[in-house]
Amino acid sequence: MVSVLGGGAFGTALAISLAQKSPVILWARAPEDMAQNRENKARLPGCELPEAITVTGDLALAIKDDILLVAVPLQSLRGFLAGHADAFTGKTIVACCKGIELSTGAGPATVIAETIPSATSAILTGPSFAADIARGLPTALTLACAEDAAGARLQQALTTANLRIYRTTDTAGAELGGALKNVVAIACGAAMGAGLGESARAALMTRGFAEMQRFAAHRHADPATLSGLSGFGDLTLTCTSQQSRNYRLGLALGSGSDFDASTTVEGAATARAMHEVAVKNALEMPITAAVTGLLDGSLDVKSAMASLLNRPLKEE
Numbered sequence: 001m002v003s004v005l006g007g008g009a010f011g012t013a014l015a016i017s018l019a020q021k022s023p024v025i026l027w028a029r030a031p032e033d034m035a036q037n038r039e040n041k042a043r044l045p046g047c048e049l050p051e052a053i054t055v056t057g058d059l060a061l062a063i064k065d066d067i068l069l070v071a072v073p074l075q076s077l078r079g080f081l082a083g084h085a086d087a088f089t090g091k092t093i094v095a096c097c098k099g100i101e102l103s104t105g106a107g108p109a110t111v112i113a114e115t116i117p118s119a120t121s122a123i124l125t126g127p128s129f130a131a132d133i134a135r136g137l138p139t140a141l142t143l144a145c146a147e148d149a150a151g152a153r154l155q156q157a158l159t160t161a162n163l164r165i166y167r168t169t170d171t172a173g174a175e176l177g178g179a180l181k182n183v184v185a186i187a188c189g190a191a192m193g194a195g196l197g198e199s200a201r202a203a204l205m206t207r208g209f210a211e212m213q214r215f216a217a218h219r220h221a222d223p224a225t226l227s228g229l230s231g232f233g234d235l236t237l238t239c240t241s242q243q244s245r246n247y248r249l250g251l252a253l254g255s256g257s258d259f260d261a262s263t264t265v266e267g268a269a270t271a272r273a274m275h276e277v278a279v280k281n282a283l284e285m286p287i288t289a290a291v292t293g294l295l296d297g298s299l300d301v302k303s304a305m306a307s308l309l310n311r312p313l314k315e316e
C-alpha cells in the first residue's frame with residue numbers, strides 16, 4: 001500500500017488518484033476537518049475524498065506502508081524527515097515537492113539521501129495541477145529514481161487510469177527541472193502583470209530554459225531530462241496558466257497587486273537558492289538574478305526587463 005504524507009493540495013490530489021486502485025492513507029498535520037467533511041476545503045475545495053482514503057494525523061500509522069509519498073513544501077522536507085528519521089528507516093520515500101533548499105542548494109532527492117541514507121529515494125514531478133489530477137483529467141508525470149528496478153516498481157504502483165507515469169534514473173535532472181521552472185514562471189507572470197506582452201513572455205520562457213539547462217549542466221544532469229515532462233513540460237504549463245501560484249505571484253509583482261503570503265510558492269526560495277549557487281560558481285543566470293531582485297524589492301519589473309535587454313549582445 002501507498003501512504004501520502006502531507007495534506008495540502010498536491011498530497012490530497014495524489015491520494016484521490018491512487019484511491020482508484022487501492023486503499024490509501026493520507027496523513028495531515030491537521031486532519032480533523034478533512035476527515036469529518038471528506039473534502040480538503042482549505043487547499044483543494046470541491047473534490048470529494050473517496051471512501052478508500054483514510055485521513056489520519058497518526059504518523060506512525062501512515063509510515064507503516066512501504067511506499068511513502070511526501071508532499072510537504074521543499075523547504076520543510078529536511079526538517080520533516082529528520083524529525084521522524086527512525087520511522088523512515090529503510091522505506092521508499094518519494095518526494096512530491098519542487099525546489100532547491102535555501103540553506104544547502106540541494107534538491108529533494110539529495111535531501112532524502114542526506115537525512116535518511118537507508119531509504120530508497122525517488123521524486124515525482126512534472127506538469128500537473130492538483131485540481132486536474134483530483135478531477136481525473138489526463139496527466140503525465142516523471143518518476144525519477146536512481147535505482148531503476150525500484151523506479152519501475154514505483155512507476156507501476158503510482159500509475160492510474162488518468163495519470164501516466166514515465167520514469168528516469170536521472171534524479172538530478174528531474175529535481176532541477178521542477179525547481180527551476182518555478183523561477184521562470186515568476187518572471188513570466190511579472191512580465192504579463194506589467195503589461196509587457198506575450199512576446200516578452202516567450203523570450204523569458206526560452207532564455208529561462210537556457211538558464212535551466214546551464215544550471216543542470218553544472219550539476220551533471222542529463223540534458224534530455226530537461227527537455228522532458230519535468231523540465232520543458234512543466235515550464236510550459238507553469239509559465240502560461242493562472243492556476244500556477246508561482247505565475248500568480250509574478251502577476252501580482254508585475255501589476256503591483258496584493259498576494260496572499262500564506263500561499264505555497266516554491267519558486268521564491270528557490271530563486272534565492274539558485275542565485276546564490278550561480279554567483280558562487282560564476283553561472284550566467286540573469287533571469288534568476290532579476291527574479292531575486294523583484295522578490296527582495298530591489299528591482300521593479302520595467303528596470304528588470306531593461307537590465308535583461310541591455311546586456312551585451314551574444315550568440316544564441
Ligand SMILES: NC(=O)c1ccc[n+]([C@@H]2O[C@H](COP(=O)([O-])OP(=O)(O)OC[C@H]3O[C@@H](n4cnc5c(N)ncnc54)[C@H](O)[C@@H]3O)[C@@H](O)[C@H]2O)c1
Pocket residue numbers: 006007008009010011028029043071072073074076079080096097098099128129130131263264266
Ligand atoms: N498544488 C499543485 O498543483 C502541485 C502540483 C505539483 C507539485 N506540487 C508540489 O507539491 C508540494 C506541496 O505543495 P501543495 O500544493 O500541496 O501546497 P499546499 O500549500 O497546498 O500544502 C502544503 C502542505 O504541507 C504541509 N506542511 C508544511 N510544512 C510541513 C511540515 N513541516 N510538516 C508537515 N506538513 C507540513 C501543510 O500543512 C500543508 O498541508 C510543493 O513542492 C509543490 O511544488 C504542487
Ligand SMILES: O=P(O)(O)OC[C@H](O)CO
Pocket residue numbers: 098126127128129182185234237238243244245246247264265266
Ligand atoms: O501552483 P504552482 O506554481 O506551484 O505549480 C504547480 C505545479 O508545479 C505545476 O506543475
